[in-house]
Amino acid sequence: MDPLEVTAVLALPAALSAVGVDNVLVSPEYSLAQLPLHFAKGLTGDLASAGSSGHSNTSRTSESWTWEIDHLICHFLTTPDELTSKAFDYIVVGAGVRAVLVSSLTEDANVNVLLLEAGGVHYDDPVVDIPAQFAATFLNPKYDWGFPVVKQACSNNVQHVWPRGKGLGMIPLSNHPPSQDAGNWVDFQKYSLRAETFHPRLRRSPTRSPHTYNEKNRGTSGPVGVTDPIHAYTADKVFIDTLVNKGVTGAYIASNNVDPRTWKRTYSASAYLHPYEDRQNLVVLPNAYVTRVLWADEKETLKETSSPRPELLEKLGVDAKLDLPGEHHFASVVFELDTTKADHQTLDLFFNPEFAKESIRLHAEGKGTHRTGITAFAFLPLTSRAPEETSAAIGNLEKDIKDRIAKGEIPPALAKQYDIQLETLKDKGLPDMELIAFPGFFGAREIPAPGKRFLSILVMLNHPISRGSIVSCNLLPLPDRELTLEFFSTPRPITLRTSQRSSPTTSRKNSVLVEHVKFVRSLTEIEPFKSNCTEVQPGPACTTDEQIAGASSHTVGSCSMLPREDGGVVDSKLKVYGTKNLRVADISIVPLHIAAHMQTTAYAIGEKAADIVKGVI
Numbered sequence: 216m217d218p219l220e221v222t223a224v225l226a227l228p229a230a231l232s233a234v235g236v237d238n239v240l241v242s243p244e245y246s247l248a249q250l251p252l253h254f255a256k257g258l259t260g261d262l263a264s265a266g267s268s269g270h271s272n273t274s275r276t277s278e279s280w281t282w283e284i285d286h287l288i289c290h291f292l293t294t295p296d297e298l299t300s301k302a303f304d305y306i307v308v309g310a311g312v313r314a315v316l317v318s319s320l321t322e323d324a325n326v327n328v329l330l331l332e333a334g335g336v337h338y339d340d341p342v343v344d345i346p347a348q349f350a351a352t353f354l355n356p357k358y359d360w361g362f363p364v365v366k367q368a369c370s371n372n373v374q375h376v377w378p379r380g381k382g383l384g385m386i387p388l389s390n391h392p393p394s395q396d397a398g399n400w401v402d403f404q405k406y407s408l409r410a411e412t413f414h415p416r417l418r419r420s421p422t423r424s425p426h427t428y429n430e431k432n433r434g435t436s437g438p439v440g441v442t443d444p445i446h447a448y449t450a451d452k453v454f455i456d457t458l459v460n461k462g463v464t465g466a467y468i469a470s471n472n473v474d475p476r477t478w479k480r481t482y483s484a485s486a487y488l489h490p491y492e493d494r495q496n497l498v499v500l501p502n503a504y505v506t507r508v509l510w511a512d513e514k515e516t517l518k519e520t521s522s523p524r525p526e527l528l529e530k531l532g533v534d535a536k537l538d539l540p541g542e543h544h545f546a547s548v549v550f551e552l553d554t555t556k557a558d559h560q561t562l563d564l565f566f567n568p569e570f571a572k573e574s575i576r577l578h579a580e581g582k583g584t585h586r587t588g589i590t591a592f593a594f595l596p597l598t599s600r601a602p603e604e605t606s607a608a609i610g611n612l613e614k615d616i617k618d619r620i621a622k623g624e625i626p627p628a629l630a631k632q633y634d635i636q637l638e639t640l641k642d643k644g645l646p647d648m649e650l651i652a653f654p655g656f657f658g659a660r661e662i663p664a665p666g667k668r669f670l671s672i673l674v675m676l677n678h679p680i681s682r683g684s685i686v687s688c689n690l691l692p693l694p695d696r697e698l699t700l701e702f703f704s705t706p707r708p709i710t711l712r713t714s715q716r717s718s719p720t721t722s723r724k725n726s727v728l729v730e731h732v733k734f735v736r737s738l739t740e741i742e743p744f745k746s747n748c749t750e751v752q753p754g755p756a757c758t759t760d761e762q763i764a765g766a767s768s769h770t771v772g773s774c775s776m777l778p779r780e781d782g783g784v785v786d787s788k789l790k791v792y793g794t795k796n797l798r799v800a801d802i803s804i805v806p807l808h809i810a811a812h813m814q815t816t817a818y819a820i821g822e823k824a825a826d827i828v829k830g831v832i
């Protein structure tokens with residue numbers, strides 16, 4: 216069969232259906248995560264209502280689609296009607312990391328690019344710009360799609376929600392170059408350095424844990440501003456000193472995507488789009504939800520996203536290969552801080568409207584807590600928990616996987632991934648467990664009484680064994696998806712039998728993640744955690760593994776760059792197999808999870824994609 220050729224995209228409203236193209240870049244891959252639904256309510260103070268300057272707004276329901284675009288924001292934004300008469304060399308769908316590509320392609324004034332973004336524009340929006348407000352975007356429909364996922368018995372039938380960025384430019388905050396297990400390190404380093412300018416901290420606080428960095432791994436002239444935090448929390452010191460006293464290394468103060476000249480966040484739209492709004496060859500249309508890519512022969516259509524399950528896509532007349540998205544599994548343990556031991560200033564203070572208001576005022580003067588996001592992290596090898604127990608557990612896991620491969624329960628492509636993951640888990644130098652010291656309340660259950668201060672330790676699994684799925688249920692009028700997380704299931708659970716406390720019935724949930732949660736709970740036996748922190752969630756009443764089980768964020772791999780026979784969706788030039796001019800250029804091409812948050816990798820992908828699409832490499 217001849218490769219499929221893209222001729223147009225179909226976006227809502229219907230007026231856009233005739234937009235012609237030579238090339239199409241498709242992205243919209245959403246990551247999975249579960250976050251406490253109430254979380255964002257408290258932290259914003261009155262900021263949410265102070266809110267965005269209201270540049271654009273779209274309300275979307277399954278019945279209606281409303282357009283309200285404010286033309287005044289900047290001239291490169293346009294309306295659907297203006298577009299129908301134009302032809303473009305490239306149509307880019309989704310303005311996450313693809314903003315990098317758009318900026319690079321439009322350097323050539325002869326190349327016309329249309330960028331269609333389903334969300335709105337957030338320039339000059341304090342919720343986005345102010346670093347300490349990062350949590351205010353979570354599950355807020357203005358910034359976050361917040362997809363509900365299918366409830367599953369293997370994760371206690373909890374209703375998880377899957378946050379995904381919505382709007383012009385991906386806006387993550389904490390900045391973590393991955394460990395060197397991330398594939399081609401030299402290539403990665405080249406492109407990630409190209410994206411950032413690192414600003415070392417202007418002033419140093421000798422009493423707090425220092426930020427350390429290797430100059431060779433920091434960029435000096437890229438568009439994304441990154442700095443080490445001006446402000447570190449007392450809770451960070453409690454966290455880091457406790458890990459040091461426990462004898463494990465890997466805790467540090469991380470950098471944030473913040474420009475210290477303005478103390479505002481930098482994100483892909485502010486770095487790669489806003490500065491180029493006078494380019495006549497760039498047309499950006501926000502609030503444009505792409506529903507279909509139209510092929511030249513008009514016989515076949517491809518769903519706007521993902522690499523769904525063949526049997527379901529058959530019903531939709533869509534040809535697709537594999538669906539194996541992976542996810543950083545996630546849980547949290549919340550501790551109340553004892554303020555008689557130290558003046559623990561945490562993000563909980565934003566629950567107080569007066570404090571929140573004063574913080575906004577201070578930020579405008581370049582002062583105060585609003586300049587900083589999350590600061591303290593630790594990346595630890597699985598083996599740092601309890602070396603002997605852990606290596607026995609990894610042995611059990613390996614045996615379990617091999618048995619299932621022998622029974623034909625695990626497809627060959629996934630078996631290859633498991634081989635790599637098992638080697639990573641065994642490696643004493645590579646991190647598998649990530650701990651985030653969140654200076655405030657970040658729990659999945661009830662909101663705490665006002666006035667208290669908290670330290671939440673977020674526990675993330677860097678190399679999860681489970682795989683989820685994203686399945687298209689219908690194409691039009693609006694796309695609908697079935698999102699499944701499959702936490703603790705691959706497809707049936709793979710267990711680590713390390714805990715003496717676990718009975719045979721509870722061992723089903725005795726996953727690596729649960730072991731990590733137990734590690735965090737055990738920190739209360741060590742100083743300074745011991746005197747400063749009392750566990751409130753999941754709380755002392757929670758003693759079985761089932762009760763501990765949690766959820767996650769950061770999905771990759773729904774359009775993996777792999778050989779076709781291993782279930783790959785794109786080739787090494789980002790081209791979707793079997794097509795002539797359709798590419799995917801975003802985090803969904805990463806086939807296997809890495810020990811880092813994803814934005815640095817996403818920017819590296821964006822920078823390299825620009826070289827690929829322009830034919831530089």
Ligand SMILES: Cc1cc2nc3c(=O)[nH]c(=O)nc-3n(C[C@H](O)[C@H](O)[C@H](O)COP(=O)(O)OP(=O)(O)OC[C@H]3O[C@@H](n4cnc5c(N)ncnc54)[C@H](O)[C@@H]3O)c2cc1C
Pocket residue numbers: 242243244245246248308309310311312313331332333334353378379380381382383384385386387388389390391503504505506519768769801802803812813814815817
């Ligand atoms: C809540 C949350 C917090 C995070 N925090 C961090 C962090 O602190 N540090 C870090 O390193 N990483 C973080 N990440 C991960 C990081 O943000 C993502 O890995 C990264 O944004 C992925 O970039 P992307 O371009 O692939 O996708 P996205 O950034 O999700 O961009 C996809 C874009 O496409 C648009 N879109 C989707 N469907 C359509 C359609 N049909 N038509 C048109 N447009 C469409 C969406 O609205 C969105 O703007 C976080 C992720 C989440 C969800």
